[in-house]
Amino acid sequence: MRSKTQTDGAARIGIHKVASHARVSIATVSRTINHVPTVNPVLAARVWKSVAELNYVPNTQARALVSGKSKLFGLIISEITNPFFPELIQEFERAAVARGYEILIGSTNYEPEKMELCARRMLERNVDGVAIMTFGFEESLLDRFAGEDIPVVFIDVTPRHPRSSNLQVDYRAGIYEGVQHLAVLGHRKIGFISGPLRLGSAETRKLAFLDCLRCAGIKPQSAWLVEGDHTLDGGRDAMQRILQLPEWPTAIMCSNDMTAIGVQHALFEADLKVPADFSLIGFDDIHLAEYTIPPLTTVRMSCKDLAQGAVTSLLANMESTQSRFETRSKINTRLIVRQTTGLPKMSSAI
Amino acid sequence: MRSKTQTDGAARIGIHKVASHARVSIATVSRTINHVPTVNPVLAARVWKSVAELNYVPNTQARALVSGKSKLFGLIISEITNPFFPELIQEFERAAVARGYEILIGSTNYEPEKMELCARRMLERNVDGVAIMTFGFEESLLDRFAGEDIPVVFIDVTPRHPRSSNLQVDYRAGIYEGVQHLAVLGHRKIGFISGPLRLGSAETRKLAFLDCLRCAGIKPQSAWLVEGDHTLDGGRDAMQRILQLPEWPTAIMCSNDMTAIGVQHALFEADLKVPADFSLIGFDDIHLAEYTIPPLTTVRMSCKDLAQGAVTSLLANMESTQSRFETRSKINTRLIVRQTTGLPKMSSAI
DNA sequence: TCCTGGATGGTAAACGTTTTCCAAACTATG
DNA sequence: CATAGTTTGGAAAACGTTTACCATCCAGGA
Numbered sequence: 001m002r003s004k005t006q007t008d009g010a011a012r013i014g015i016h017k018v019a020s021h022a023r024v025s026i027a028t029v030s031r032t033i034n035h036v037p038t039v040n041p042v043l044a045a046r047v048w049k050s051v052a053e054l055n056y057v058p059n060t061q062a063r064a065l066v067s068g069k070s071k072l073f074g075l076i077i078s079e080i081t082n083p084f085f086p087e088l089i090q091e092f093e094r095a096a097v098a099r100g101y102e103i104l105i106g107s108t109n110y111e112p113e114k115m116e117l118c119a120r121r122m123l124e125r126n127v128d129g130v131a132i133m134t135f136g137f138e139e140s141l142l143d144r145f146a147g148e149d150i151p152v153v154f155i156d157v158t159p160r161h162p163r164s165s166n167l168q169v170d171y172r173a174g175i176y177e178g179v180q181h182l183a184v185l186g187h188r189k190i191g192f193i194s195g196p197l198r199l200g201s202a203e204t205r206k207l208a209f210l211d212c213l214r215c216a217g218i219k220p221q222s223a224w225l226v227e228g229d230h231t232l233d234g235g236r237d238a239m240q241r242i243l244q245l246p247e248w249p250t251a252i253m254c255s256n257d258m259t260a261i262g263v264q265h266a267l268f269e270a271d272l273k274v275p276a277d278f279s280l281i282g283f284d285d286i287h288l289a290e291y292t293i294p295p296l297t298t299v300r301m302s303c304k305d306l307a308q309g310a311v312t313s314l315l316a317n318m319e320s321t322q323s324r325f326e327t328r329s330k331i332n333t334r335l336i337v338r339q340t341t342g343l344p345k346m347s348s349a350i
Numbered sequence: 351m352r353s354k355t356q357t358d359g360a361a362r363i364g365i366h367k368v369a370s371h372a373r374v375s376i377a378t379v380s381r382t383i384n385h386v387p388t389v390n391p392v393l394a395a396r397v398w399k400s401v402a403e404l405n406y407v408p409n410t411q412a413r414a415l416v417s418g419k420s421k422l423f424g425l426i427i428s429e430i431t432n433p434f435f436p437e438l439i440q441e442f443e444r445a446a447v448a449r450g451y452e453i454l455i456g457s458t459n460y461e462p463e464k465m466e467l468c469a470r471r472m473l474e475r476n477v478d479g480v481a482i483m484t485f486g487f488e489e490s491l492l493d494r495f496a497g498e499d500i501p502v503v504f505i506d507v508t509p510r511h512p513r514s515s516n517l518q519v520d521y522r523a524g525i526y527e528g529v530q531h532l533a534v535l536g537h538r539k540i541g542f543i544s545g546p547l548r549l550g551s552a553e554t555r556k557l558a559f560l561d562c563l564r565c566a567g568i569k570p571q572s573a574w575l576v577e578g579d580h581t582l583d584g585g586r587d588a589m590q591r592i593l594q595l596p597e598w599p600t601a602i603m604c605s606n607d608m609t610a611i612g613v614q615h616a617l618f619e620a621d622l623k624v625p626a627d628f629s630l631i632g633f634d635d636i637h638l639a640e641y642t643i644p645p646l647t648t649v650r651m652s653c654k655d656l657a658q659g660a661v662t663s664l665l666a667n668m669e670s671t672q673s674r675f676e677t678r679s680k681i682n683t684r685l686i687v688r689q690t691t692g693l694p695k696m697s698s699a700i
Numbered sequence: 701t702c703c704t705g706g707a708t709g710g711t712a713a714a715c716g717t718t719t720t721c722c723a724a725a726c727t728a729t730g
Numbered sequence: 731c732a733t734a735g736t737t738t739g740g741a742a743a744a745c746g747t748t749t750a751c752c753a754t755c756c757a758g759g760a
Contacts, residue, residue, distance in 0.1 A: 012498065014716055025740045030718060038738060055497070057473045061411040061420065062716035065745045070411065080436040080443075081637065090430050090457065097467075102475060104452060107440065117447075123407045125452060147405070148362065232641050265641045287431065291582050291615045293643045364746055375710045380748060388708060412746035415715045 013054050022050035033058065064126065073103050073314060074122035074130035076115070078199075080107045082230060082258050083286045084303065088133060091307030099315065101128070108134055110196065110229075119144050129153070129314035133306070135201035151317035153310045156201045165313040167306060167331055169201070172208040174299035174333030175253070178281045179212040181297075181335060182251045187279060187344045191224030191249035193238045193259050202230070205255050205283065224249045228259045235262020236269075243270055250344035251279035257286045260296055264340075275342035285336055294339035301333045363404050372400035383408065414476065423453050423664060424472035424480035426465070428549075430457045432580065432608050433636045434653065438483060441657030449665065451478070458484055460546060460579070469494050479503070479664035483656070485551035501667035503660045506551045515663040517656060517679055519551070522558040524649035524683030525603070528631045529562040531647075531685060532601045537629060537694045541574030541599035543588045543609050552580070555605050555633065574599045578609045585612020586619075593620055600694035601629035607636045610646055614690075625692030635686055644689035651683045 019026045024043050031039050032047040039047075050056070064070040073096050077085045089105065096103050104125055106118030115134075119141045122130055129151040132141070139159075145152050146161045154166040182190055192209045195202030206225070213220050223245055228234040235258060242248065243266070254260040260282030267274055274280050274294060282289055282298035289296040309329045369376040374393050381389050382397040389397075400406070414420040423446050427435045439455065446453050454475055456468030465484075469491045472480055479501040482491070492509055495502050502514040509516075532540055542559045545552030556575070563570050573595055578584040585608060592598065593616070604610040610632030617624055624630050624644060632639055632648035639646040659679045 012716090015718095016716080026717085027719080027740060028738085031739090034718085040738065043739085057470065059415075059476060059716055060474045061414045061476060062745090063718075064411045065409075065415055065716080065747090066718045068745075080440050081433075083431075083433055083436075086430040086433070086436050089455075093430075093455075093457070097471070102454060102471065105439075105443075105455065107443070120407065121447070121452065124410045126409060126411060232637065236641075261638075261641055264643060265645075268643045287582065288611075288638075291586075291611055293614060293618045295615075362746090365748095366746080376747085377710060377749080378708090381709090384748085390708070393709085409746055412715090413748075415717090415746080416748045418715075 012059070013056055014059065015056070018047065018050050018054055018056050021054060022046040070126040070128055071101050072125055072127045073101050073311070074106065074118075074125075074127040075103050076106045076108060076118050076122075076130065076132045076134055078107065078134045078136070078230070079109055080105070082256070083288055084256065084258075084284045085133070087286060088303040088307055091304045092131065092133075092310065095308050095311040099311070101311075110136075110199075115141055123148065123150075129318060131310040131314060133310065134199075135195070136199035151314050153313050153317075155306070156204055163317050165317055166328060167309045167313070168328055169301060169306075169331040170333055171201075171205050171301075172212065174283070174301070174335055175205065175208045176212045176215070177335035178253055178297075178299055179209070179216050179218075181337065181341060182253075182279060182281070183216045183218065185279065185341060185343055187251040188218055189221070189224070189247075189249040189251070189344075190218065191221075191226070191242055191252045193226050193228040193235060193242075193252060193254045193263065195228060195230040195255040195259070197227055199230075202255055209253060221249070223247075228255065228262075230256050230258060232258050232262040232265070235259035236266040237262075239263040239266035240270075243272075249278075251281070251341070253281045253283075255283055257282040257284045257289050257296060257298055260298065260340075261288070261292055264292060264296075274340050277345055279342055279344070280340040281335075282340075289336075290338070292340075297338045297341045298336055299333050300336050301331060305331050362409070363406055364409065365406070368397065368400045368404055368406050371404060372396040420476040420478055421451050422475055422477045423451050423661070424456065424468075424475075424477040425453050426456045426458060426468050426472075426480065426482045426484055428457065428484045428486070428580070429459055430455070432606070433638055434606065434608075434634045435483070437636060438653040438657055441654045442481065442483075442660065445658050445661040449661070451661075460486075460549075465491055473498065479668060481660040481664060483660065484549075485545070486549035501664050503663050503667075505656070506554060513667050515667055515678065517659045517663070517681055519651060519656075519681040520683055521551075521555050522562065524633070524651070524685055525555065525558045526562045526565065527685035528603055528647075528649055529559070529566050529568075531687065531691060532603075532629060532631070533566040533568065535629065535691060535693055537601040538568055539571070539574070539597075539599040539601070539694070540568065541571075541576070541592055541602045543576050543578045543585060543592075543602060543604045543613065545578060545580040545605040545609070547577055549580075552605055559603060571599070573597075578605065578612075580606050580608060582608050582612040582615070585609035586616040587612075589613040589616035590620075593622075599628075601631070601691070603631045603633075605633055607632035607634045607639050607646060607648055610648065610690075611638070611642055614642060614646075624690050627695055629692055629694070630690040631685075632690075639686075640688070642690075647688045647691045648686055649683050650686050651681060655681050 015026055015029050019029045028043055029047050032044045075092055093103055108115045130145055131153045135155055142159055142161055152164040158166050194206040197203050210220050226238045226241055228238040252263055260280055282296045285298045285300035289298045365376050365379050369379045378393055379397050382394045425442055443453055458465045480495055481503045485505055492511055496511045504516040544556040547553050560570050576588045576591055578588040602613055610630055632646045635648045635650035639648045
């Protein structure tokens with residue numbers, strides 16, 4: 001109970017005060033601000049006037065408590081420090097806020113225990129849905145949400161759970177364009193720096209690359225397939241490892257743009273030039289890709305489509321009373337040619 | 351009211367069920383999970399066991415409603431797309447979550463109306479405190495929060511409001527080091543690309559630069575003081591404007607790193623070399639600064655200090671019963687020399 | 701043995717909404 | 731003019747907690 005008369009300066013005003021100020025009942029105020037059509041326009045006007053005068057702001061927690069809907073979406077990402085995710089967050093937030101939802105962000109930093117913590121945080125706050133945009137997959141996590149009947153949306157993975165949907169990214173199309181582009185330029189020795197392979201999507205990208213290579217009639221060299229971790233440092237380290245190999249590829253494709261930027265840096269340190277010594281292709285097309293030196297040729301994956309797709313399927317899954325499976329939508333990718341690709345270096349050309 | 355028996359698979363279990371499962375009263379459960387010391391250890395053990403078995407998760411909204419504390423901090427930033435802010439968010443989140451707080455992010459994108467919207471969102475969610483890390487200042491915003499007696503923390507600006515504190519960044523120290531560094535190399539013609547000047551902090555940085563220039567005995571040239579907007583595009587455009595000038599500076603300082611990366615790009619497009627043709631210094635020292643080509647010399651401002659300082663003073667301000675003013679703390683800056691600075695170009699040297 | 705007091709558990713009110721159900725008032729029809 | 735039907739407003743319950751207050755129980759002192 002609150003002590004005495006609550007001497008705090010501005011005790012938060014509630015629907016109650018608005019009602020008495022507008023000389024109507026509490027119910028009328030509630031109906032007015034929720035736009036129930038049957039309210040008498042005269043009373044409604046009085047209510048809105050009082051709302052404005054008293055600077056009334058509805059208390060979302062009380063609302064959530066009674067309605068059972070928190071109007072909150074969880075957004076779980078890998079790493080907020082990778083510019084791809086802020087771009088994704090921005091679009092996700094835009095889509096969510098437009099529909100009256102707030103968003104709760106959790107970054108896993110690729111650590112399973114942080115993932116668990118994120119899930120718990122979201123459960124406590126009673127999120128109405130969760131978008132797992134981490135390009136990886138934690139079975140345990142999913143169970144928690146499924147147990148509470150909370151809609152979940154994933155990228156790539158197709159879990160067999162109620163109220164979950166997934167966004168299918170067509171990695172192959174963009175990667176195929178990239179490989180073709182390199183092949184046309186004359187490259188036959190193409191390396192690939194993947195993301196952390198325990199991430200399902202990273203594996204998928206690598207497999208798509210391998211497949212595209214085969215389509216182009218190129219035999220993949222396992223030494224040129226190195227695992228990175230989708231960070232700047234990881235890209236740099238991976239490239240340094242490649243540079244220690246007895247034979248070098250003439251072109252490198254990367255699992256994301258941050259990796260590619262790391263590669264550019266490793267090449268800079270080794271006094272090698274892009275695209276003269278190495279051609280380079282990234283993935284994601286973050287805004288920064290246009291600003292690297294030289295500007296990065298990369299495969300664009302629209303994070304706007306991703307974000308909007310996620311919000312849309314979350315919403316759809318909430319509305320449907322019955323638990324349904326697999327609301328799939330496809331996300332396209334395509335090559336954006338800039339200046340990190342060119343003819344292969346003579347000494348290494350076929 | 352809920353319909354009939356709520357046929358939803360797993361109706362959220364509450365403290366009530368835990369109580370009956372552990373054969374104690376709900377009060378005992380509440381006290382146990384809130385670690386009230388007077389609970390009989392035997393009962394406490396039973397409670398914890400039930401909590402684990404039933405997978406009970408407390409409902410934060412109900413908690414918030416009765417306690418009046420939402421355990422939620424608002425974090426208002428300019429633009430999530432600028433990598434400085436994700437780094438800040440990461441630190442802020444870390445500090446907040448460690449203390450049991452959740453964070454609500456709002457980006458203003460420099461638009462006043464979005465600022466207003468953010469404030470309203472935070473008010474609705476009943477945040478316990480707001481960190482305005484937007485390096486700008488909106489009087490109206492502040493009033494809203496002050497009216498509800500919500501603690502606020504700012505950067506730089508020193509508003510005269512109850513329950514607000516501010517973090518004072520010592521821009522001058524780092525900028526001074528930067529100017530000295532350039533002066534020692536022989537630069538006398540130094541330009542500055544500022545942030546949007548209606549942002550208080552951007553103005554402050556520019557003033558600090560001007561002051562440092564004077565200390566180094568250099569007369570500022572107003573043509574070389576151009577306004578950017580703290581984005582990549584803004585930096586590029588600003589540099590392009592400078593390149594159209596009849597006389598060029600030999601070095602450029604930027605109000606943030608994104609601007610500097612934009613400048614590098616403009617220079618690349620104009621086939622000018624850094625640092626051969628222009629020396630360049632950024633500000634912030636985002637992680638990416640180490641990875642530009644060539645790596646960017648920049649002034650480091652610790653966003654960890656910033657974030658932790660913000661959380662700490664928010665917390666301090668909440669605990670103090672009386673409204674108090676000005677919990678100041680100082681944030682240091684210092685120059686990190688990398689490879690974008692060198693001797694001035696001969697033709698322009700003094 | 702009885703009473704007092706300290707510990708500890710239980711009951712119920714309160715937080716600020718939404719929403720169901722009912723009552724009242726008005727409209728239209730016979 | 732009366733009655734049925736249709737709006738529209740109001741009272742009260744419910745959401746899941748915390749916590750003030752009260753009841754109970756046990757130990758120790760008189």
